[in-house]
Amino acid sequence: xxxxxxxxxxxxxxxxxxxxxxxxxxxxxxxxxxxxxxxxxxxxxxxxxxxxxxxxxxxxxxxxxxxxxxxxxxxxxxxxxxxxxxxxxxxxxxxxxxxxxxxxxxxxxxxxxxxxxxxxxxxxxxxxxxxxxxxxxxxxxxxxxxxxxxxxxxxxxxxxxxxxxxxxxxxxxxxxxxxxxxxxxxxxxxxxxxxxxxxxxxxxxxxxxxxxxxxxxxxxxxxxxxxxxxxxxxxxxxxxxxxxxxxxxxxxxxxxxxxxxxxxxxxxxxxxxxxxxxxxxxxxxxxxxxxxxxxxxxxxxxxx
Amino acid sequence: xxxxxxxxxxxxxxxxxxxxxxxxxxxxxxxxxxxxxxxxxxxxxxxxxxxxxxxxxxxxxxxxxxxxxxxxxxxxxxxxxxxxxxxxxxxxxxxxxxxxxxxxxxxxxxxxxxxxxxxxxxxxxxxxxxxxxxxxxxxxxxxxxxxxxxxxxxxxxxxxxxxxxxxxxxxxxxxxxxxxxxxxxxxxxxxxxxxxxxxxxxxxxxxxxxxxxxxxxxxxxxxxxxxxxxxxxxxxxxxxxxxxxxxxxxxxxxxxxxxxxxxxxxxxxxxxxxxxxxxxxxxxxxxxxxxxxxxxxxxxxxxxxxxxxxxxxxxxxxxxxxxxxxxxxxxxxxxxxxxxxxxxxxxxxxxxxxxxxxxxxxxxxxxxxxxxxxxxxxxxxxxxxxxxxxxxxxxxxxxxxxxxxxxxxxxxxxxxxxxxxxxxxxxxxxxxxxxxxxxxxx
Numbered sequence: 116x117x118x119x120x121x122x123x124x125x126x127x128x129x130x131x132x133x134x135x136x137x138x139x140x141x142x143x144x145x146x147x148x149x150x151x152x153x154x155x156x157x158x159x160x161x162x163x164x165x166x167x168x169x170x171x172x173x174x175x176x177x178x179x180x181x182x183x184x185x186x187x188x189x190x191x192x193x194x195x196x197x198x199x200x201x202x203x204x205x206x207x208x209x210x211x212x213x214x215x216x217x218x219x220x221x222x223x224x225x226x227x228x229x230x231x232x233x234x235x236x237x238x239x240x241x242x243x244x245x246x247x248x249x250x251x252x253x254x255x256x257x258x259x260x261x262x263x264x265x266x267x268x269x270x271x272x273x274x275x276x277x278x279x280x281x282x283x284x285x286x287x288x289x290x291x292x293x294x295x296x297x298x299x300x301x302x303x304x305x306x307x308x309x310x311x312x313x314x315x316x317x318x319x320x321x322x323x324x325x326x327x328x329x330x331x332x333x334x335x336x337x338x339x340x341x342x343x344x345x346x347x348x349x350x351x352x353x354x355x356x357x358x359x360x361x362x363x364x365x366x367x368x369x370x371x372x373x374x375x376x377x378x379x380x381x382x383x384x385x386x387x388x389x390x391x392x393x394x395x396x397x398x399x400x401x402x403x404x405x406x407x408x409x410x411x412x413x414x415x416x417x418x419x
Numbered sequence: 420x421x422x423x424x425x426x427x428x429x430x431x432x433x434x435x436x437x438x439x440x441x442x443x444x445x446x447x448x449x450x451x452x453x454x455x456x457x458x459x460x461x462x463x464x465x466x467x468x469x470x471x472x473x474x475x476x477x478x479x480x481x482x483x484x485x486x487x488x489x490x491x492x493x494x495x496x497x498x499x500x501x502x503x504x505x506x507x508x509x510x511x512x513x514x515x516x517x518x519x520x521x522x523x524x525x526x527x528x529x530x531x532x533x534x535x536x537x538x539x540x541x542x543x544x545x546x547x548x549x550x551x552x553x554x555x556x557x558x559x560x561x562x563x564x565x566x567x568x569x570x571x572x573x574x575x576x577x578x579x580x581x582x583x584x585x586x587x588x589x590x591x592x593x594x595x596x597x598x599x600x601x602x603x604x605x606x607x608x609x610x611x612x613x614x615x616x617x618x619x620x621x622x623x624x625x626x627x628x629x630x631x632x633x634x635x636x637x638x639x640x641x642x643x644x645x646x647x648x649x650x651x652x653x654x655x656x657x658x659x660x661x662x663x664x665x666x667x668x669x670x671x672x673x674x675x676x677x678x679x680x681x682x683x684x685x686x687x688x689x690x691x692x693x694x695x696x697x698x699x700x701x702x703x704x705x706x707x708x709x710x711x712x713x714x715x716x717x718x719x720x721x722x723x724x725x726x727x728x729x730x731x732x733x734x735x736x737x738x739x740x741x742x743x744x745x746x747x748x749x750x751x752x753x754x755x756x757x758x759x760x761x762x763x764x765x766x767x768x769x770x771x772x773x774x775x776x777x778x779x780x781x782x783x784x785x786x787x788x789x790x791x792x793x794x795x796x797x798x799x800x801x802x803x804x805x806x807x808x809x810x811x812x813x814x815x816x817x818x819x820x821x822x823x824x825x826x827x828x829x830x831x832x833x834x835x836x837x838x839x840x841x842x843x844x845x846x847x848x849x850x851x852x853x854x855x856x857x858x859x860x861x
Contacts, residue, residue, distance in 0.1 A: 127603050129604070129607045129675040129678065130603065130606055130607045132607070132668075132671060132675060133606075133607035133610045133611050133614070133672060133675065134607075134610065136610075136614050136665075136668055136672060137610060137613075137614060139668075140661070170599060172724070195606075196599075197598065197599045197600075197601075197602025197603050197605075197606060198595065198596075198598070198599035198602070200595065218602075219602040219603060219605065219606035220602055220605040220606040220608075220609040220610070221606060221609075221610065223610050223613035223614065224613075
């Protein structure tokens with residue numbers, strides 16, 4: 116295999132030079148300070164991984180990654196930023212659909228590892244078509260949508276509009292959510308960040324480990340940037356919608372995530388595109404381990 | 420309801436239950452009452468007919484009549500109806516104490532000869548002593564004063580807390596911006612060092628190879644085969660490390676790293692200058708320096724899209740609290756940046772007149788609507804969404820300028836921009852002996 120191609124964008128050339136040096140032995144490296152140039156490169160050439168800064172004078176990184184998604188859907192997108200404001204991180208999920216959200220200053224080894232992982236995934240997805248209209252098989256069971264929220268209104272909204280097409284489950288506590296997950300995998304999870312007293316971060320992370328095809332939408336009034344960044348990297352949430360969320364916005368996003376679920380299910384090669392980073396928080400790691408264990412026992416009992 | 424019971428209670432506690440006399444009582448009977456030890460402290464007796472007070476007879480009035488010659492014989496048997504004061508002081512039970520006191524004070528006679536009658540719905544309840552009423556009033560006033568003092572000190576401390584929270588809010592914003600500014604050079608410096616470290620190891624291992632080769636060459640006993648193997652090893656290392664090229668690149672990265680470190684040092688210096696932590700609270704300062712310092716700190720908010728035009732004149736130093744004026748300028752600059760939705764211009768000008776230094780800060784942002792222009796210096800007034808602004812930025816700015824004996828004015832046109840004009844006297848009778856509110860809070 117020839118060297119994978121890496122595209123670096125930052126308004127600080129010293130960052131570009133430094134990163135190029137990190138990658139030049141293993142990659143074909145392009146670098147630019149100009150977002151338009153970056154898009155041009157993406158159109159002209161098969162680029163495995165794009166790494167972009169967020170705050171740049173001409174364009175925000177999340178916006179650039181959104182354009183990159185259109186120009187070259189198979190390219191894996193990574194944001195590398197020294198500025199973590201909430202708007203930027205929300206945009207990086209919703210527009211940029213980033214594979215990783217990395218912070219400056221970065222750990223050289225970690226960045227190398229992430230880029231290598233992303234390059235391998237990109238290589239595999241070049242082989243398959245990303246957007247194919249797969250007719251939803253009417254015979255197959257209805258997609259399951261799990262809503263984890265204390266507040267019933269989200270579940271109600273979803274029920275009103277999608278109940279004919281999906282099985283909709285509303286769980287207002289972690290126990291209920293676990294029982295439902297034990298019964299059968301879910302297609303899309305719509306979740307707040309807390310459920311009663313429980314911080315659901317570890318549940319979302321576990322769901323994604325359990326079934327990488329499941330798409331996660333977070334709908335919350337919480338706005339903690341560092342937690343969001345964790346969820347991007349470790350749960351690969353694909354949408355972050357701040358509450359209160361309008362019915363249209365919720366339904367539209369839910370529909371597009373249902374489509375995404377079908378696409379991934381029909382082309383399992385794509386599921387690696389949402390591979391998660393290991394859980395970093397030691398307590399969450401334990402919680403996730405327990406959750407998986409209990410889930411396993413529940414499934415075994417149900418199967419028996 | 421609560422209030423009514425409370426006020427009813429106030430008057431109620433003043434009631435002395437005294438059997439009222441009828442207007443048909445004779446003067447002789449009244450004489451007996453007044454001389455009875457039980458009534459010895461009474462100034463006056465209430466006169467009540469069918470439950471309603473009709474008057475008061477005071478000891479003073481009674482004696483006036485009764486001490487006259489033959490008065491006892493002439494009037495002793497006559498009813499007192501004719502002698503009483505038909506317009507006694509009446510106080511309704513549910514009146515607030517203060518209202519009752521005002522009424523009594525306005526209508527009482529000097530010397531004090533009569534107390535007042537307490538009624539409920541016009542019916543007689545008892546007698547209240549004027550002295551008791553005044554005493555109760557005084558106590559209430561004292562309590563009120565204490566409450567006011569307490570409220571005042573609470574207000575003061577919450578004002579301090581708010582000033583502090585505004586400081587923290589702008590500090591937080593500033594810190595986030597500066598963190599980004601530092602993280603960028605820190606990012607490449609750290610990465611370059613990591614790359615350098617790896618390269619260093621490779622170079623080390625190559626040097627070791629070369630040294631071994633030299634040793635072999637100098638060693639007379641070394642065979643051709645050994646030397647060839649050593650050379651082969653070196654060649655392999657060279658092939659997979661491409662050290663020459665990397666060393667060349669590394670030269671550039673070293674320069675970048677030094678540049679990055681210089682940038683970080685400059686940022687830290689700017690921060691230090693801005694906070695003036697190591698300087699006296701008050702000193703003679705050229706405000707152009709404060710403006711530069713605030714611009715350095717605010718660079719993050721401004722640099723992307725705001726063109727800064729400086730016309731800093733030759734102005735004399737003034738005695739001031741530089742850290743506070745830095746805060747003023749940073750506040751004006753960030754406000755200006757926020758007023759511009761796209762790219763914009765920030766025009767900063769300084770000049771001096773005979774007695775004052777002038778600073779104008781003009782932006783070509785969206786401007787401030789006329790109806791809120793008069794309110795922008797008001798504490799808590801903000802146009803930002805809840806949680807984003809404390810509404811204290813300009814209020815604190817105003818307060819700081821005032822404390823320096825100066826003035827701040829604003830001119831604004833919607834769609835054209837806003838201009839703040841600050842005038843600070845050169846010779847300040849600066850009110851800086853006391854630490855400013857914001858200083859005291861730290």
